[in-house]
Amino acid sequence: MKPSSFDYYRPDNLEEALAALAEHGSDGKVLAGGQSLVPMLNMRLSAPACLIDINGLTELNYLRWSEGWLHIGALTRQRVLELDPHVRQRFPLLAEALPWIGHVQTRNRGTVGGSVVHADPTAELPLCLQALAGVAVLTSAQGQREVPLDSFFLTYMTTDLGPDELLTEVKVPIPATHQGWAFVEFSQRRGDFALVDVACLLQTDHHGRMTDVRLLVGGVDGVPLPLAEAEQLLTGECWGASLQAELQQLVAASVEPEADVHGSAEYKRHLAGVMACRAVQQAYRRAQDRRGVACNT
Numbered sequence: 170m171k172p173s174s175f176d177y178y179r180p181d182n183l184e185e186a187l188a189a190l191a192e193h194g195s196d197g198k199v200l201a202g203g204q205s206l207v208p209m210l211n212m213r214l215s216a217p218a219c220l221i222d223i224n225g226l227t228e229l230n231y232l233r234w235s236e237g238w239l240h241i242g243a244l245t246r247q248r249v250l251e252l253d254p255h256v257r258q259r260f261p262l263l264a265e266a267l268p269w270i271g272h273v274q275t276r277n278r279g280t281v282g283g284s285v286v287h288a289d290p291t292a293e294l295p296l297c298l299q300a301l302a303g304v305a306v307l308t309s310a311q312g313q314r315e316v317p318l319d320s321f322f323l324t325y326m327t328t329d330l331g332p333d334e335l336l337t338e339v340k341v342p343i344p345a346t347h348q349g350w351a352f353v354e355f356s357q358r359r360g361d362f363a364l365v366d367v368a369c370l371l372q373t374d375h376h377g378r379m380t381d382v383r384l385l386v387g388g389v390d391g392v393p394l395p396l397a398e399a400e401q402l403l404t405g406e407c408w409g410a411s412l413q414a415e416l417q418q419l420v421a422a423s424v425e426p427e428a429d430v431h432g433s434a435e436y437k438r439h440l441a442g443v444m445a446c447r448a449v450q451q452a453y454r455r456a457q458d459r460r461g462v463a464c465n466t
């Protein structure tokens with residue numbers, strides 16, 4: 170299919186882009202990497218009157234490190250984030266998750282901001298950036314506001330972004346050095362969208378007990394789902410077989426996935442439990458390795 174007709178506008182800078190958004194409001198649609206929007210236009214799932222192409226806004230293409238934060242410009246390509254050596258070192262969770270997003274070709278074009286605003290509930294970047302306590306920086310002609318990703322994602326492919334706002338940056342606090350991490354995903358083929366994916370971050374104390382546990386699952390709700398009860402269950406405990414069984418059961422009982430062509434609700438619930446256990450086990454091992462403490466799993 171072909172898209173319905175639209176006006177095309179390519180601003181040269183942020184000011185022009187914000188003025189265009191203020192003028193067109195919900196009739197306008199931002200075009201970044203086009204990896205999600207263009208298929209939606211072709212299928213006429215989206216039919217904006219005006220396309221505002223932000224690819225000329227070079228000021229939104231950056232990775233900056235400052236005062237305990239990594240600042241990711243919205244136009245940063247996913248592949249740039251994936252290959253950056255400092256990101257790989259300080260944010261191994263992102264380094265582990267990024268290769269799961271589509272294909273090298275889609276990551277070469279797809280932007281960090283586009284993935285976050287598109288807000289597919291199975292998407293790797295929204296899940297991991299939320300796990301990392303990321304913050305969305307939203308800019309309009311009226312000014313700027315910051316929204317923690319915990320409250321930015323509202324429901325399936327819907328965010329708190331206003332029609333006149335542009336996501337200009339995602340900023341992420343730089344984690345403590347002794348953090349364990351894991352990203353695990355189940356998809357039918359490599360490069361496919363996830364059925365279920367899980368991000369886990371945690372630390373361990375000198376007795377091997379878990380602290381600061383962060384566990385989120387994607388693909389079982391309209392948004393990346395923080396598993397607060399599971400985090401509570403794990404906190405203060407050492408990883409082992411009985412805790413694993415308890416966690417699997419708790420996670421499966423805490424999610425309400427919808428059935429689709431890829432699997433029944435029951436199947437996804439089971440997957441969520443299994444994948445959460447794999448993620449915690451991996452993160453726990455890594456936290457222990459980083460502390461240099463022997464690990465009994």
Ligand SMILES: Cc1cc2nc3c(=O)[nH]c(=O)nc-3n(C[C@H](O)[C@H](O)[C@H](O)COP(=O)(O)OP(=O)(O)OC[C@H]3O[C@@H](n4cnc5c(N)ncnc54)[C@H](O)[C@@H]3O)c2cc1C
Pocket residue numbers: 198199200201202203204205206207243244269270271272275278279280281282283284286287289291292293294330334335336337360361362363
């Ligand atoms: C074959 C294929 C496989 C894929 N597999 C995966 C996968 O496994 N996992 C995954 O997560 N994604 C996958 N994707 C999607 C890909 O990650 C996209 O890059 C991403 O979803 C959107 O980023 P984009 O820059 O292409 O945004 P676009 O497609 O240009 O835009 C997406 C949406 O975000 C809005 N938008 C974009 N940037 C901004 C901004 N700065 N401010 C406000 N609004 C903005 C647009 O208006 C649009 O609504 C796949 C895509 C393809 C084609």
